Amino acid sequence: MTIENKGGANSFHQPDENFEPYEQHGKMPWPLIAIAIGLGLWGAATLFDTREDVATAQADRTAASQADTGLTTDPGSALFAARCSTCHQPDGMGVRGAIPPLAGSPFVAQGPELVATILMRGIDGPIRVNDHIFNGHMPSFASALTDIEIGALSTHVAQRFGGSSEAYPTTAVAALRAAISDSGSFKGGQDISTITGLDFGNQPAGKAQVAHSLTPEVSALIFTGRGEQWACASCHGDLGQGKENTPRLAGLSADYIVKQLDDFANGRRLNESMRVVVATLSDSEKRQVADYYAGLRVPSTARPELGGDLARGEALALRGDWSRNVPACFSCHGPSGFGVSPEFPPLAAQQAAYTASQLAAWAGGHRNNSSLDLMGRISRQLDDADRRAVADYLASLPPVPAGEAEQIARTGVRP
Amino acid sequence: MNRYFPLSILALAILAFATLMLVIAPGIQIGRHSAPAGLKPYTEQEQRGRDVYVSQGCVYCHSQQPRSPDQAPDGVRGWGRPAVAGDYTYDTPHQLGTMRTGPDLLNVGARLPSRDWHLTHLYQPRAIFGWSIMPAYPFLFEEKSAAGPEDVVVALPSQYAPKSGVVIAKQEALDLTAYLLSLDRTYPAPAEALRDDGYSGPEDAK
Numbered sequence: 042m043t044i045e046n047k048g049g050a051n052s053f054h055q056p057d058e059n060f061e062p063y064e065q066h067g068k069m070p071w072p073l074i075a076i077a078i079g080l081g082l083w084g085a086a087t088l089f090d091t092r093e094d095v096a097t098a099q100a101d102r103t104a105a106s107q108a109d110t111g112l113t114t115d116p117g118s119a120l121f122a123a124r125c126s127t128c129h130q131p132d133g134m135g136v137r138g139a140i141p142p143l144a145g146s147p148f149v150a151q152g153p154e155l156v157a158t159i160l161m162r163g164i165d166g167p168i169r170v171n172d173h174i175f176n177g178h179m180p181s182f183a184s185a186l187t188d189i190e191i192g193a194l195s196t197h198v199a200q201r202f203g204g205s206s207e208a209y210p211t212t213a214v215a216a217l218r219a220a221i222s223d224s225g226s227f228k229g230g231q232d233i234s235t236i237t238g239l240d241f242g243n244q245p246a247g248k249a250q251v252a253h254s255l256t257p258e259v260s261a262l263i264f265t266g267r268g269e270q271w272a273c274a275s276c277h278g279d280l281g282q283g284k285e286n287t288p289r290l291a292g293l294s295a296d297y298i299v300k301q302l303d304d305f306a307n308g309r310r311l312n313e314s315m316r317v318v319v320a321t322l323s324d325s326e327k328r329q330v331a332d333y334y335a336g337l338r339v340p341s342t343a344r345p346e347l348g349g350d351l352a353r354g355e356a357l358a359l360r361g362d363w364s365r366n367v368p369a370c371f372s373c374h375g376p377s378g379f380g381v382s383p384e385f386p387p388l389a390a391q392q393a394a395y396t397a398s399q400l401a402a403w404a405g406g407h408r409n410n411s412s413l414d415l416m417g418r419i420s421r422q423l424d425d426a427d428r429r430a431v432a433d434y435l436a437s438l439p440p441v442p443a444g445e446a447e448q449i450a451r452t453g454v455r456p
Numbered sequence: 457m458n459r460y461f462p463l464s465i466l467a468l469a470i471l472a473f474a475t476l477m478l479v480i481a482p483g484i485q486i487g488r489h490s491a492p493a494g495l496k497p498y499t500e501q502e503q504r505g506r507d508v509y510v511s512q513g514c515v516y517c518h519s520q521q522p523r524s525p526d527q528a529p530d531g532v533r534g535w536g537r538p539a540v541a542g543d544y545t546y547d548t549p550h551q552l553g554t555m556r557t558g559p560d561l562l563n564v565g566a567r568l569p570s571r572d573w574h575l576t577h578l579y580q581p582r583a584i585f586g587w588s589i590m591p592a593y594p595f596l597f598e599e600k601s602a603a604g605p606e607d608v609v610v611a612l613p614s615q616y617a618p619k620s621g622v623v624i625a626k627q628e629a630l631d632l633t634a635y636l637l638s639l640d641r642t643y644p645a646p647a648e649a650l651r652d653d654g655y656s657g658p659e660d661a662k
Contacts, residue, residue: 266572269613275570285567285642286534313585314573317613346642347531348524394567397532425529432532 117197120190124182125198127359128376133202140376141170141177143202147241148233153209155237157195157217159227160186163439165338166229167245174245178379180389180439181226184340188214225338259329262322270318273330280339288395291337292440296383298331301410309410341390341440345433347397350426354434357427358388365422370431373415379441384412390440396432401425489650491545494643498546498635505635508628509551512593519553520562520639524651536563536642540649543641558590565640574633575610575625583616596629 122131128140135142143149148170149156163181167174182191192211199205227233230244255263264279266272276287283289290298304310306319319327345351356362358378361369371378373385380387388396402408403420411417423431498506509515522530524538531537539562544550568574573584579597581588601621603609608630610623617623625633645651 266611269611269617271570271572271576271611275572276568278569284569285536285563287567287569317584320613344644346537348537394531394534398534401529401532425525425532429525429532 115193115197116190117193117195120186120194121197121201123355124186124194127371133198135170136376137173139175141168141173141175143198146170146202149198149203150205151237151239152203152205152207153195153199154213154217155233155239156198156203157191157209157214158221158237159233160191160195161218162221163226164229164233165226166232168230168233169242169244170230177227177229178441179226180377180379180441181340182439183218185437185439188218191218255329255333259326259333262326263330263333269321271314273318276314278342281334281337282339282342283392283395284342285392286394286398287392289339289341289343289391289440290334291339292380293335293386294380294383295328295331295335297380297386298334299327300383302327302331304410311407339440341436341438343390343392343436345393345437347393347429347433349393349397349429349431349433351430351434351437353427354430354432357423357431358434362422362427367419367422370435377441378435378438387441388435389438391432391435393429393432393436396435397428400428400432404428486541486650489542489646489648492540492542492643492646492649495543495545495641496638498638501631502635502638505628505631505633505638508596508632509635512632514561515551515553517553517555517557517590518559518561519556520547520551520560521553522560522562530560533559534563534567535560536566537645538651539641540645540651542646542649561636561639562641563639565637566642569637571633571637572611574636575608575629576612578629578632579610579612579623580616583613593629596626596632597623598626600624 125143129135129143130140133143148159159179161181161183164177164179166177168177169175186194188211192209192214195214196207196209199207199209227236229246230241231246233239234241234244258267261267262270263273266275273290274281277283277290278287281290301310302315302319302322305312305315306322308316322330357367358370361367361372370388373381374388375381375385378388399408400416400420400423403411403416404423406417409417420428521539522535522537525531543562544552575597577584578593580592580594581590582592597610599618599621600607600623603622603624607622608625610625612623
């Protein structure tokens with residue numbers, strides 16, 4: 042309310058030039074206050090009155106979304122979706138010619154104990170399921186899942202796909218884990234038959250893992266270094282397991298390793314230390330070193346340690362983020378990130394700091410040796426949190442092919 | 457200004473309060489935590505190497521305190537998880553540092569576990585990184601015509617190697633390298649450890 046110069050008898054007087062208009066507070070009418078308080082009370086009473094309806098609706102929505110996505114509250118079902126369905130498919134039918142089906146498989150029909158055993162040991166060799174022979178690449182989940190999780194998962198798989206009604210208790214998983222701790226992975230279907238004494242029909246013979254024979258020169262190169270070079274093992278670990286931003290080499294494809302060594306040598310990939318190391322390597326030495334690391338079967342030493350959001354990392358790896366034109370990692374690097382030779386290296390069990398730093402290097406242009414700049418384009422769409430998330434998720438995956446526990450025990454023992 | 461007595465009391469009270477909050481309270485807070493299970497005390501050689509680290513002033517260019525991801529991308533650089541107070545249990549005095557002219561070194565033993573790499577790098581950083589501004593430490597090494605049976609020969613690219621003979625690491629260089637390789641705090645931080653959570657609370661810092 043602006044107070045003006047009072048009118049009336051003085052209104053014809055010259056207005057006061059120094060007068061400044063000012064405001065005064067008017068009194069708020071009491072019915073307005075009463076209405077405001079009344080509305081507030083009504084709102085609070087409504088919230089209080091309907092609190093149970095809200096909780097019920099929330100539960101309904103959760104149940105509806107679980108029904109839509111095929112998830113239930115069964116922990117084994119959630120684990121199956123997260124860990125198994127990328128390869129064996131959500132319906133357990135596998136992929137023709139590549140991934141064996143679980144539904145109708147005679148191995149799964151044996152019940153949860155065999156399922157748990159295979160989960161913890163992995164398969165690294167040919168296996169016949171029904172009428173098809175698959176080249177087994179099953180990772181070992183012993184290092185990735187706890188006893189409780191393996192119990193829930195094997196119970197779920199055996200009940201859903203094998204018609205079993207047995208539940209597999211956590212204590213049995215612990216006993217099983219202790220019993221098979223050092224056995225390494227199954228060398229295919231025949232190996233499973235022999236070890237378990239069960240009959241799975243005519244299974245293909247597993248090829249024996251030949252210990253890679255190294256010439257003394259290459260062995261020296263890997264383990265003691267020579268002349269101007271430091272030993273490979275002195276940074277990458279005796280088993281090529283890597284650490285922090287020194288990458289894991291065990292199980293990378295030989296062609297991929299040779300390509301990287303060539304790229305270090307001719308400057309297509311920049312890394313000062315590696316440039317010194319490869320400077321005097323001959324082509325045959327590169328090939329031998331690559332064959333050695335490609336043949337190693339080593340359990341994962343990578344852990345999610347960058348504080349990334351694992352759920353976001355899983356989403357990027359499995360489904361990508363099409364709002365940013367980022368394809369799923371696994372669409373090129375293979376289910377579970379086990380690599381598609383020779384262009385797409387395995388990502389599972391890679392050291393988190395290495396994966397994240399390489400993504401940053403692709404994005405910043407420091408690394409640009411991929412065909413068609415595929416990784417450069419993808420990495421530029423990921424922000425720092427996404428890079429850490431996906432690197433942490435990949436580090437949490439079990440390695441493919443499965444590592445053998447005895448290998449880690451042999452750390453420091455050189456062939 | 458003649459009320460000296462209340463002024464002195466006030467000054468002493470402020471000092472006492474600061475000492476309580478900045479020295480005594482953190483001391484009690486840290487004192488309750490024991491050394492993390494994964495942390496080993498320094499060996500005698502590593503301790504000698506630590507003395508070399510201190511005497512060469514490495515701390516002026518290298519910090520020893522990786523930060524949390526929301527402060528700096530230290531994890532992505534391979535510098536390790538954010539440090540916790542317990543990581544410094546055996547460091548007296550600590551070598552936290554304030555400058556990052558060079559990389560953080562608290563986990564250098566994890567990301568660069570090669571003794572031979574460190575010897576080359578200490579003798580001549582430019583032999584590996586052409587752009588490095590780190591000083592060379594040739595006085596920790598000596599040139600010999602031939603290596604003895606106990607001698608550790610430094611691997612060097614030909615343009616940095618002496619015209620004849622070999623470069624041998626002196627004991628100081630070996631000690632310093634042993635200390636650098638012992639810098640590995642990549643064991644998981646204890647759950648109740650005192651840590652730097654950056655700007656996020658403990659519940660966000662997973």
